[in-house]
Amino acid sequence: MLKLIARRILVAIPTLIILSMIIFGLQRMLPGDPIQTMMAEESDPQVIAFLREKYRLDDPVPVQYLAWVGNVLQGDFGRSLRTGLPVAEMILQKLPITVQLATMAMIMAMLIGIPAGILAAVRKNTVLDYIANAVALSGMSIPNFWLGIILIMVLAVSWKLLPASGYVPITQDFWLSVRTMLMPAFVLSTAVAAYLMRHTRSAMLGVLSSDYIRTARAKGLLSKTVILKHALGNALMPIVTLSTLLFGDLLAGAVLTEQIFVIPGFGKLIVDAVFTRDYAVVQGVVLFTAIGFIAMNILADVLYIVVNPRLRHPQ
Amino acid sequence: MTGTTTSQPLLSVEDFSLNFSGMEKANLIDGISFSVLPGQTLCLVGESGCGKSVTSLALMGLLASPPARVKCGRALFNGRDLFTLSERQRADLRGNEIAMIFQEPMTSLNPSLTVGHQIVEGIRRHNAVSSEDARARALEMLELVRIPAPEKRFDAYPHQMSGGMRQRAMIAMALANSPKLLIADEPTTALDVTIQAQILALVSRLQRETGTAMILITHDLSVVAEVADRVAVMYAGRIVETGSVEEIFSDPQHPYTLGLFGSVPSLGRRTGALATIEGSVPPLEKMPAGCRFATRCPFADQRCHREAPPRYEPTPGHQVTCWYAPLEDHVRAA
Ligand SMILES: Nc1ncnc2c1ncn2[C@@H]1O[C@H](COP(=O)(O)OP(=O)(O)OP(=O)(O)O)[C@@H](O)[C@H]1O
Ligand SMILES: [Mg+2]
Numbered sequence: 123m124l125k126l127i128a129r130r131i132l133v134a135i136p137t138l139i140i141l142s143m144i145i146f147g148l149q150r151m152l153p154g155d156p157i158q159t160m161m162a163e164e165s166d167p168q169v170i171a172f173l174r175e176k177y178r179l180d181d182p183v184p185v186q187y188l189a190w191v192g193n194v195l196q197g198d199f200g201r202s203l204r205t206g207l208p209v210a211e212m213i214l215q216k217l218p219i220t221v222q223l224a225t226m227a228m229i230m231a232m233l234i235g236i237p238a239g240i241l242a243a244v245r246k247n248t249v250l251d252y253i254a255n256a257v258a259l260s261g262m263s264i265p266n267f268w269l270g271i272i273l274i275m276v277l278a279v280s281w282k283l284l285p286a287s288g289y290v291p292i293t294q295d296f297w298l299s300v301r302t303m304l305m306p307a308f309v310l311s312t313a314v315a316a317y318l319m320r321h322t323r324s325a326m327l328g329v330l331s332s333d334y335i336r337t338a339r340a341k342g343l344l345s346k347t348v349i350l351k352h353a354l355g356n357a358l359m360p361i362v363t364l365s366t367l368l369f370g371d372l373l374a375g376a377v378l379t380e381q382i383f384v385i386p387g388f389g390k391l392i393v394d395a396v397f398t399r400d401y402a403v404v405q406g407v408v409l410f411t412a413i414g415f416i417a418m419n420i421l422a423d424v425l426y427i428v429v430n431p432r433l434r435h436p437q
Numbered sequence: 438m439t440g441t442t443t444s445q446p447l448l449s450v451e452d453f454s455l456n457f458s459g460m461e462k463a464n465l466i467d468g469i470s471f472s473v474l475p476g477q478t479l480c481l482v483g484e485s486g487c488g489k490s491v492t493s494l495a496l497m498g499l500l501a502s503p504p505a506r507v508k509c510g511r512a513l514f515n516g517r518d519l520f521t522l523s524e525r526q527r528a529d530l531r532g533n534e535i536a537m538i539f540q541e542p543m544t545s546l547n548p549s550l551t552v553g554h555q556i557v558e559g560i561r562r563h564n565a566v567s568s569e570d571a572r573a574r575a576l577e578m579l580e581l582v583r584i585p586a587p588e589k590r591f592d593a594y595p596h597q598m599s600g601g602m603r604q605r606a607m608i609a610m611a612l613a614n615s616p617k618l619l620i621a622d623e624p625t626t627a628l629d630v631t632i633q634a635q636i637l638a639l640v641s642r643l644q645r646e647t648g649t650a651m652i653l654i655t656h657d658l659s660v661v662a663e664v665a666d667r668v669a670v671m672y673a674g675r676i677v678e679t680g681s682v683e684e685i686f687s688d689p690q691h692p693y694t695l696g697l698f699g700s701v702p703s704l705g706r707r708t709g710a711l712a713t714i715e716g717s718v719p720p721l722e723k724m725p726a727g728c729r730f731a732t733r734c735p736f737a738d739q740r741c742h743r744e745a746p747p748r749y750e751p752t753p754g755h756q757v758t759c760w761y762a763p764l765e766d767h768v769r770a771a
Contacts, residue, residue, distance in 0.1 A: 332544065333544040334546055336499055337607070340499060341532035341559035341610065343562055344525075356548065356549050359549070431548065432548060
């Protein structure tokens with residue numbers, strides 16, 4: 123198992139190198155000059171020259187790249203051009219917020235998607251199945267910003283059930299924090315819930331028609347045992363892996379939702395950084411997200427083995 | 438073997454017809470009747486696709502309905518009609534009083550549960566016993582089906598066992614609750630030839646020792662000769678002939694039985710090659726209104742195609758459904 127994890131990490135290294143180059147390269151191709159943005163009003167050429175020197179913006183690009191990578195490896199993602207704060211610190215400060223949002227969204231997506239998928243499979247080609255599929259399709263196609271705005275208008279503004287926006291740290295007031303994030307987490311979860319529903323449904327359908335389900339029924343086991351233990355036990359294996367990957371998607375995809383609900387998370391950090399051409403922050407955030415994504419991939423592979431007895435206990 | 442004919446049948450299937458939705462023209466299983474006496478073995482034989490598996494699954498209550506639909510008939514098991522029981526009542530019988538072994542040992546066990554657990558689960562479903570007692574019973578069963586090192590195999594996953602071992606485990610599972618009836622649907626077809634005989638001997642020995650009645654579906658006539666008390670010959674969803682194993686082998690009356698068993702050389706003269714039956718089963722919608730075998734039968738005439746043949750009983754318990762029974766008359770006449 124450890125060997126496998128080590129191998130997967132090794133395989134990930136070239137990916138990371140290429141990725142870091144792309145992140146760095148693309149950044150340099152963005153139109154606009156960061157110093158100009160910074161110096162919106164003031165434009166003393168001397169100050170500009172000093173800053174360009176300080177942030178090594180006039181070095182050849184490969185030199186800039188190597189310097190950047192060297193620092194990153196030491197945990198130094200540089201300093202924000204805008205705030206002057208260390209990027210690593212900014213990231214670590216915002217990360218828990220986005221992780222909380224993504225985790226809540228994932229839990230909701232699983233609580234909605236998996237049971238709906240089971241139900242749709244067990245009641246295949248009935249009204250229930252059609253409804254589940256239709257809802258899933260809308261879950262995938264309704265834009266998050268639209269759903270977010272509607273929910274804010276209905277649940278927060280008209281009915282005053284939930285806070286409209288903002289963020290309360292989980293350490294400060296657990297329930298208020300969860301309540302505040304309920305709506306954004308739901309909005310974020312819809313696409314993943316729909317995806318999980320469809321995959322659970324098709325995995326369940328595949329498993330339900332297999333011979334060992336017939337055997338389980340031949341033993342006289344009751345439907346709920348057959349479905350929840352024998353069928354779901356096997357159908358969930360690929361779903362576990364998929365969920366891990368989807369969690370990576372959620373972390374990366376929280377940007378828009380955070381904007382709608384004014385959550386000061388990772389997404390806000392990156393949007394602000396892009397608009398102000400804060401290179402160091404953008405690079406840091408994107409690289410960090412990419413590493414998180416690759417880590418999720420490795421975790422998915424490991425989990426696949428953990429849940430699969432055929433791989434866990436080879437012949 | 439045939440001396441027990443006076444006892445009450447354990448299972449008595451009467452005029453049973455079944456269809457799948459979407460094929461309403463002719464019944465897939467069309468008015469079949471047969472019975473199984475306690476402790477006896479009935480072999481169900483017939484060409485591939487004639488409905489042997491569908492019949493056994495219907496008896497087990499394992500066909501999804503819809504699309505499967507029992508059109509008419511009864512299946513009296515210990516006097517209760519299986520087809521009128523509730524799903525819960527049927528589940529209570531399954532794996533308890535009626536058990537089944539399937540053809541595919543490689544895929545018939547749940548890959549994510551240990552073999553031992555899968556046996557224990559069946560025991561505990563039908564008996565209020567502690568998990569230790571269930572485990573002891575499961576180990577006893579694993580020993581009974583001659584699985585080496587049962588303690589170790591108990592915790593093995595199916596993929597860690599060979600096909601033969603898995604089928605032994607399936608047999609252990611099926612017999613764990615001492616069923617009154619065991620349905621074995623080609624239990625050895627998927628196995629290596631060398632193992633087939635062992636598994637069959639095992640099933641047959643256990644079945645006799647425990648006094649379990651058995652419906653054995655097989656394509657192997659030497660197996661039929663060896664283990665059957667009675668034989669039912671199926672063709673295209675109907676039972677064309679049923680009788681004791683001696684009657685079927687030494688005095689076959691239906692042309693299809695003759696063809697299937699490839700015997701009785703005197704017939705060859707009249708008909709050409711009956712031993713290998715020519716042609717194929719017509720699709721359900723093209724099935725003749727009369728005898729379903731008419732399209733391939735060397736004796737068939739207009740009447741056979743048009744009108745359903747009567748049931749003829751040369752001796753009590755030996756029944757054949759054919760216009761030309763008794764066959765001897767016609768063979769001699771020619
Ligand atoms: N769910 C289903 N829907 C429609 N038709 C079916 C279904 N299951 C089986 N059949 C049809 O019923 C017929 C009988 O199938 P069955 O499996 O009982 O044959 P069999 O006698 O067991 O053959 P074999 O010797 O190959 O096992 C086949 O023509 C098959 O196509
Ligand atoms: Mg079959």
